[in-house]
Amino acid sequence: MLDLTRSLRRAGRVATGVDRVERAYLRCLIGQVEPVFGLVRTAYGYLLLDRDGMQRFHGALSGASGWGARDLLSRLPRGRSPEVQIAEASLRRWAIARARPGRLGAMLRDHLPAGTLYFNVGHSNLTDRVLSTVRDLPDARIAIFVHDVIPLEFPQFQRQGTVAPFRDKLRRAFAHADMLIYNSRDTHERAERAMAAEARIPPGVVAHLGVDPVTPDATRLPPELPPARPYFIAIGTIEPRKNIGFLLDVWQDLGADAPPLLICGARGWNNRAVFDRLDALPVNGSVRELGVMSDGAVAAVLQGASALVFPSLAEGFGLPPVEAARLQIPVLCNDLPVLREVLGDNAVYAPVTDRYLWATKVKSMAAKPPFAPQMPRFQPTTWQDHFKIVLRLR
Missing domain, CATH: 3.40.50 (Rossmann fold)
Incomplete structure (x- = not known):
């Protein structure tokens, strides 16, 4: 039962x-x-x-x-x-x-x-x-x-x-x-x-x-998405644990050369300062909040990204980076024990105490072609x- x-x-x-x-x-x-x-x-x-x-x-x-x-x-x-x-x-x-x-x-x-x-x-x-x-x-x-x-x-x-x-x-x-x-x-x-x-x-x-597995559905995306140049994606509810404010800091550090960052997820709780920063984003700036999207639309954006960025401060498992790694999308994430357990060598780990390191990794990953051939094939656990x-x- x-x-x-x-x-x-x-x-x-x-x-x-x-x-x-x-x-x-x-x-x-x-x-x-x-x-x-x-x-x-x-x-x-x-x-x-x-x-x-x-x-x-x-x-x-x-x-x-x-x-x-x-x-x-x-x-x-x-x-x-x-x-x-x-x-x-x-x-x-x-x-x-x-x-x-x-x-x-x-x-x-x-x-x-x-x-x-x-x-x-x-x-x-x-x-x-x-x-x-x-x-x-x-x-x-x-x-x-x-x-x-x-x-x-x-x-x-x-x-x-x-x-x-x-x-x-x-x-x-x-x-x-x-x-x-x-x-x-x-x-x-x-x-x-x-x-x-x-x-x-x-x-x-x-x-x-x-x-x-989710079938990408680009028909659910606005016509200007996905961006034509290398871009990054963050997936998850915008709440304190997901640490989206840290990403806004990193992209601010990157300045005028920052690649596009697409933030997919509903607004959560206890995060007024981050919501205010998102509301103040320039219309044509490098960071864009997409809000809640269908699974197919998220998959359509994810499959073309230079990397998923995942600075979460705590996870029980971490589905978004696992879903990205399954598609051979590079993952840049916080160095959490659970992420090392489930992703192994299939992610780039960077502690969120080092903002400069994150900015450096973003620049490096933006310069690489998507689906870089040196990436190992990730075989996630199946429901079976x-x-x-x-x-x-x-």
């Missing part, structure tokens, strides 16, 4: 890294021969999907098929987007069972076989109620994905009021899980170190993330590789 609450709550929005992981689990599990179910928390209680309902949900999330119409129940709670309202109404129609919160256990006992393995990847439904209820099912097991412990290590980068709830979720994960799934050895070590004094340490398995490890837990 896969928890799909996050996928419901994120319906209609550009997928984040965690969203992609949950969708990869959905895609994989509906292809297994064993009975498979999806659990979703709604405004009114819980929905249970069977394989058919999960396939419909996957089709709607991927755009391969459509959603239905909103129903009366979906319109009542305030503050939710029309996309989430439509998705919730559709899931109600596709569900094989519904339950009020107090009846969750009865619903699961009526439909799930003994020995059910519950996966929670998105953490949106990681509550004592759900975990205790699943634990009480016959021979049930619980596997929870830990993406990072960045809120505990870098609380200054987080939205106000999010650090304590994150710690509580991590405590519950460590308390209830039979197995924790980590996206990197670095995350595994950091998570166990963070929880060593607070919780039991359940067994853990490391499975690097797969990379979903990932699930060969994870599905051994069954």
Whole structure:
């Protein structure tokens, strides 16, 4: 059984890294021969999907098929987007069972076989109620994905009021899980170190993330993109941890000879000074903020870049540089242990304490032709590789 609450709550929005992981689990599990179910928390209680309902949900999330119409129940709670309202109404129609919160256990006992393995990847439904209820099912097991412990290590980068709830979720994960799934050895070590004094340490398995191939779609780009001369690209939410202000400093140091820098990603939180600098950029300057773009549009820009620049201060895995390296696009990134773990020799590492070094590397990489023949071929982990490890837990 896969928890799909996050996928419901994120319906209609550009997928984040965690969203992609949950969708990869959905895609994989509906292809297994064993009975498979999806659990979703709604405004009114819980929905249970069977394989058919999960396939419909996957089709709607991927755009391969459509959603239905909103129903009366979906319109009542305030503050939710029309996309989430439509998705919730559709899931109600596709569900094989519904339950009020107090009846969750009865619903699961009526439909799930003994020995059910519950996966929670998105953490949106990681509550004592759900975990205790699943634990009480016959021979049930619980596997929870830990993406990072960045809120505990870098609380200054987080939205106000999010650090304590994150710690509580991590405590519950460590308390209830039979197995924790980590996206990197670095995350595994950091998570166990963070929880060593607070919780039991359940067994853990490391499975690097797969990379979903994306078809470039240049038709979604403005006519002036991509630039005709060598350019660089930064991908990710513009929030303090991603360190976009550092890139603005580097490009300022490069002066009039700076190559174009394209910044792709939504504006995040706690970053007013950087937003003000972006708002003040000259219209025809070397730095351009592109905002939120479709996956196909981002791929179209990425495939022609001289390099991806990634000065992030902390990562659990680091999908953008892995996606770039898979396309043989050079990567210039901060020297983080997790990036060395997943990229190996397929990146240029430069500490963000050395702005001059970054400026020097940018100049050097701009002078090289794209797809330089000396670049080694990077073979990232596939989702098939990932699930060969994870599905051994069954």
